[in-house]
Amino acid sequence: MNPIANYQLQTTRRDLLNNSSRAVGAAALASLVNESAGSAVAATGNGRGGLPGLPHFAPKAKRVIYLFMAGGPSHIDTWDHHPEVRKLHGQELPESVRQGQRLTGMTSGQKSFPVVAPMFKFSQHGQNGTWVSEILPKTAGIVDDIAIVKSVHTEAINHDPAITFINTGVQQPGKASMGAWVSYGLGSFNKNLPAYIVMISRGPGQKQALYSRLWGSGFLPSRHQGVKLRSGTDPVLYLENPAGIDRDMRRRMLDRIAKINGEHYDEFGDPETQTRIAQYEMAFRMQMSVPEIMDVGSETKETMELYGPEAEKPGTFARNCIVARKLAEQGVPFIQLFHRGWDQHGSLPKLLRGQCDSIDHPVAGLIRDLKMRGMFDDTLVVWGGEFGRTIYSQGKLTADNHGRDHHGRAFTMWMAGAGVKRGFEFGKTDNWSYNILENPVHIRDMNATILNQLGVDHNRLTFKYQGLDQRLTGVEPSRVVSEILA
Secondary structure (H helix, E strand, C coil), X not given: CCHHHHHHHHHHHHHHHHHHHHHHHHHHHHHHHCCCCHHHHHHHCCCCECCCCCCCCCCCCCEEEEEEEECCCCCCCCCCCCHHHHHHCCCECCHHHHCCCCCCCCCCCCCCCEECCCCCCEEEECCCCEEEECCCHHHHCCHHXXXXXXXXXXXXXXXXXXXXXXXXCCCCCCCCXXXXXXXXXXXXXXXXXXXXXXXXXXXXXXXXXXXXXXXXXXXXXXXXXXXXXXXXXXXCCCCCCCCCCCHHHHHHHHHHHHHHHHHHHHHHCCHHHHHHHHHHHHHHHHHHHHHHHHCCCCCCHHHHHHHCHHHHXXXXXXXXXXXXXXXXXXXXXXXXXXXXXXXXXXXXXXXXHHHHHHHHHHHHHHHHHHHHCXXXXXXXXXXXXXXXXXXXXXXXXXXXXXXEEEECCCEEEEEECCCECCCEEECEECCCCCCEEECCEEHHHHHHHHHHHCCCXXXXXXXXXXCEEECCCCCCCCCCCHHHXX
């Protein structure tokens, strides 16, 4: 092709893209800089900065609180009760049960796979007699408010691919997280806080790494990535003004920077320039909103007692649950609490009890607190991890010291609030808690259900990237688990 003609062709395309995107960028900027620009926001989306036409239908949930137990909680020792397995304790797991399942590198060399019955007692709770382990006594008290899914499964068997899979829809890094999808599609009514907020706590167990890409935006505009709140006096790094810079001076600086960035955008049309402007404005507003959110001094004694004694300590799961409730009250649509330490490859009886001690009281307290504040019916609470654990022992089986390896073929999660059935159990595993017998639910189905309760059709929330219409639930068939919905 003639190089001059080719240059003219490329220039025309570039001009077209620049000119077509300016109106959207200007409206987005107006919604952040000018609080009175309600008409501009409404013109671009759903009245809170999301996409036009979303939500697709009336939502049951206004927000999600996702309690993510990083490391893979043992469903066998917590929720999936099979008294028959106690008779099989110490026996070799039959090959007909294993069915040649792929093993991790930690147990692939084992010659023996002895069955390990739960080391804890189970008892029935609630109106339907739900079986719950003794190491979750407080959570047992709220079983009439939750729907337990005992037939969740995933193809991933190692931590990083598995946690990436359930959070982004694929096992490979680089895709957008669920919270980022919610921010992109639905936006937020609260302009002073990010639409997606993450907090991390640690239990007594083994603590495999968590990478920030788990709450990243992937191919979506970077303003939709999750913001991590830390414990202590500096919840968000680099948020406070340097010494000698007051708030009025910071406001003048941002106005001038926004003017420069606006000129840059007019010249080059890079949408990330608009993201930069938006993030500067968000940080300015967070200087006022974040300290208030992190301060629990105004909480009553009764509220603090709901979450247990650990709620007094910053950085604990209990304290993060209180902050999550405050964020929910402020209209933040997606709040995710990662709690590390559920990877019990050894010393499981001791470590799993410690993990459950750290989350049992605050989980029950969160549900009760939401109910008392009238927020339970429009808040979706999700509890679960990236996979479960094996019925067989990892390493030598002794009376009180054993571990369980990763198990993705069957594990347990639960949901509560926002249109979810109460006191309900769904799915069934075999007597070894190893294979699913009834109503399999893939992690993509769980993600589709979460979006559904927010009023989003998972098949219609897409973003064009690498020539494909990307979706949180990917290209494999996925469905909303309607059986657990009221």
